[in-house]
Amino acid sequence: MKNIFSVAGVVIKELYRRKDFYVLFIITVLICLVMASVNIFNDAKIARYLKEICLLLVWISALVIAITTAARQIPAERENRTLLPLLAKPLSRPQLIFGKFLGCWLACGLTLFCFYLFFGALSAAREHQWLVLDYFQAGLMHWFMLGIVVAMALLGSLVFAAPSSNSTICFIVIGGILFVGRHLDQVAVSMHEPLRTVVNVLYYTVPHLEFYDLRDLVIHNWPLIAWQYILLALLYAAAYILVFLLAACLVFRRKPVN
Amino acid sequence: MNSPRTIFLLLLALLVLCFGVAAQLLPQFQAARWSRSTGDIFNVVLGDSRRMFAQSFYVKADAYYHSGYYPTMFDNNDAFKTVHVAADTGAVNSHNHGDEEGFLGPKRNWIDAFGRHFFPDRHTHLDEGGPADDLSGSDNVREILPWLKLSATLDPDNPQTYTVTAYWLRERMHKTAEAEAFLRDGLRQNPESYDILFELGRLYNESYHDTERARNVWELAVKKWSKLDLETQKDNRLVMEQIATQLAQLEEKAGNLTRAIDWFRAAQKVSLTPGTLQLRIDELQQKVSASNRVPRGNLH
Numbered sequence: 001m002k003n004i005f006s007v008a009g010v011v012i013k014e015l016y017r018r019k020d021f022y023v024l025f026i027i028t029v030l031i032c033l034v035m036a037s038v039n040i041f042n043d044a045k046i047a048r049y050l051k052e053i054c055l056l057l058v059w060i061s062a063l064v065i066a067i068t069t070a071a072r073q074i075p076a077e078r079e080n081r082t083l084l085p086l087l088a089k090p091l092s093r094p095q096l097i098f099g100k101f102l103g104c105w106l107a108c109g110l111t112l113f114c115f116y117l118f119f120g121a122l123s124a125a126r127e128h129q130w131l132v133l134d135y136f137q138a139g140l141m142h143w144f145m146l147g148i149v150v151a152m153a154l155l156g157s158l159v160f161a162a163p164s165s166n167s168t169i170c171f172i173v174i175g176g177i178l179f180v181g182r183h184l185d186q187v188a189v190s191m192h193e194p195l196r197t198v199v200n201v202l203y204y205t206v207p208h209l210e211f212y213d214l215r216d217l218v219i220h221n222w223p224l225i226a227w228q229y230i231l232l233a234l235l236y237a238a239a240y241i242l243v244f245l246l247a248a249c250l251v252f253r254r255k256p257v258n
Numbered sequence: 259m260n261s262p263r264t265i266f267l268l269l270l271a272l273l274v275l276c277f278g279v280a281a282q283l284l285p286q287f288q289a290a291r292w293s294r295s296t297g298d299i300f301n302v303v304l305g306d307s308r309r310m311f312a313q314s315f316y317v318k319a320d321a322y323y324h325s326g327y328y329p330t331m332f333d334n335n336d337a338f339k340t341v342h343v344a345a346d347t348g349a350v351n352s353h354n355h356g357d358e359e360g361f362l363g364p365k366r367n368w369i370d371a372f373g374r375h376f377f378p379d380r381h382t383h384l385d386e387g388g389p390a391d392d393l394s395g396s397d398n399v400r401e402i403l404p405w406l407k408l409s410a411t412l413d414p415d416n417p418q419t420y421t422v423t424a425y426w427l428r429e430r431m432h433k434t435a436e437a438e439a440f441l442r443d444g445l446r447q448n449p450e451s452y453d454i455l456f457e458l459g460r461l462y463n464e465s466y467h468d469t470e471r472a473r474n475v476w477e478l479a480v481k482k483w484s485k486l487d488l489e490t491q492k493d494n495r496l497v498m499e500q501i502a503t504q505l506a507q508l509e510e511k512a513g514n515l516t517r518a519i520d521w522f523r524a525a526q527k528v529s530l531t532p533g534t535l536q537l538r539i540d541e542l543q544q545k546v547s548a549s550n551r552v553p554r555g556n557l558h
Contacts, residue, residue, distance in 0.1 A: 038404075040403055040404050040407055041407070041427060041436045045400060046403060046404060049404040141376075183330070185369075211372070211373055214376060217376070217378060222325065222378055222389045229372070229375040
């Protein structure tokens with residue numbers, strides 16, 4: 001475990017040395033402040049459009065940070081020729097994968113904390129209420145969703161040749177799941193065999209990332225989701241994270257390190 | 259030749275030349291149809307596709323009206339053919355049928371059943387309390403306004419956006435001045451719109467209690483509607499029925515019963531339920547004949 005945490009610590013340090021997070025955070029803040037300054041029929045209490053824009057930017061920023069950070073981890077080590085010395089130490093390949101994953105995931109958690117803190121402050125400024133538990137649920141679900149994304153991108157970094165292609169494929173797949181994942185079974189109904197079976201298999205096998213998108217509930221101030229469903233969703237995410245990480249370990253086991 | 263005075267004079271001459279050219283070109287440039295300076299930023303960036311975006315923001319306002327409980331393109335949207343924010347104003351023909359509560363249908367499988375815990379799954383309207391079922395929060399309907407305003411900015415030629423926005427501003431937000439200003443803005447963009455004139459008349463009658471201005475505006479609306487070709491008139495009978503009925507009620511209150519009967523007859527011609535209006539006409543005719551039967555001697 002110590003080795004895993006050491007690797008994770010390095011990844012977190014890398015995140016706050018790089019400028020990605022700062023740039024995305026400042027852009028999000030600036031756009032939200034500009035949108036907040038718009039006068040809509042002299043009503044200063046209108047808040048939900050602002051919450052929607054802010055959450056959309058948070059989701060985009062978090063996805064960009066998660067995918068780009070995870071996708072470059074192992075290729076960068078290989079490119080800098082630091083992978084071999086790393087593995088020469090008492091550090092196994094699975095430990096490296098799990099350490100990289102943990103680092104990226106914790107880094108995503110830190111960025112999400114900052115983003116949701118800003119989101120909470122923005123909402124409170126307009127709605128004069130601080131729905132801590134709602135934001136905690138949304139943030140927690142978001143973080144676990146990013147865990148799946150990070151694990152997926154790590155696996156992709158071992159399969160695809162370059163970080164850029166991996167990132168692009170990850171963005172397309174994740175975007176596809178978020179937009180149509182929930183409806184794949186309905187899409188399959190209108191198809192002919194064998195495509196119908198393929199789409200149905202996809203529906204049951206892809207990680208349903210849309211479960212973790214609680215934006216509509218947060219924006220429109222819906223009541224809290226029952227915690228047992230949150231727990232089940234987190235277990236579902238943990239299972240997929242484990243599947244992707246084990247697959248990454250299997251692929252990495254056979255990969256040459258230089 | 260290179261003295262500072264010469265350079266200064268040359269610069270001055272160039273400045274005068276620049277000013278002259280700019281003064282000559284600017285009016286021409288602003289008058290040109292393709293000029294960016296005349297159009298707003300959306301027109302320049304999006305061109306005609308802005309109407310498509312305007313429609314999607316109009317629908318977005320309806321999704322906000324339902325606090326996010328809204329069908330996607332994959333769901334059964336028979337109950338959402340006409341956006342509810344417009345249908346609930348009473349000034350728009352509703353083409354909605356089907357189950358608005360359960361457009362999601364029965365649960366299809368365990369993924370669908372589980373997923374329904376993570377998005378809005380209950381039909382509510384913001385003006386009826388929204389997800390909290392709290393009627394004191396009915397002014398939360400304000401949340402639809404940014405999208406309606408954006409929709410009107412993107413497609414200023416759609417009168418419905420103005421009438422719907424003004425209705426909610428006036429009825430629920432009690433922002434009559436803002437509603438009037440928005441309708442006037444809409445009227446500048448759509449001078450032939452009888453819909454906007456009808457809503458403006460309602461505003462004068464119901465909010466300002468200024469019956470004279472309401473009458474003038476509604477009569478102008480009737481004139482605009484009458485100019486339409488027969489096919490368009492057929493598609494827009496509801497608004498004419500409402501204008502004529504409002505005018506009839508206005509005349510009845512003012513004691514002009516014959517005028518009121520005339521307006522009810524005009525409404526009857528375009529109404530889908532002429533029987534109800536006939537009852538009102540009969541009632542008024544009885545009043546007219548009763549007042550005519552008053553003996554001459556009693557008048558002195």
